[in-house]
Amino acid sequence: MKKTLLFNYGLLILLTISTAVISNFVAIKSLAIGLIMGLSALKFMLVSFEFMELKKANLFWKVSLIFVLFLIVLSVVFISN
Template sequence: MKKSFIFTYFLLLLLTVSTALIASSGTISKGFVFLIMGISAIKFLLVAFQFMELKKANSFWKVSLILTLGLLIILIVCLK
């Protein structure tokens, strides 16, 4: 169990650094916004399922969280 926490932590660090590199690359187009939001969604789901132990929750909460996150990302990307 501890190894999975450490692996998740380093994966989150790697995704954060990659997001920072993408954001500092210059002009931000709609594709870059979609990529950054996708990486952010992955990070959010990693934290929710691994550290908040959502993986042990009822299926309703899992599905509602994923659908809400997807709707939020679609709204942000479309409004950019």
């Protein structure tokens, strides 16, 4: 259990550093926005399922969270282009 939490925490740190690197070095704006939103969605899913114990929740809450996250990411990427 503790190893899993430490692994997830390390992965979150790595994804955050990756987001910072992408925002500074990617020259194509639309590519950078897509990558950053994808990494942010991945971090959100990791936090919600691992640290907020959503993996033990009802299927309705899991599906609705993923659906709303997909809509938000899609709308931000669409509006930014």
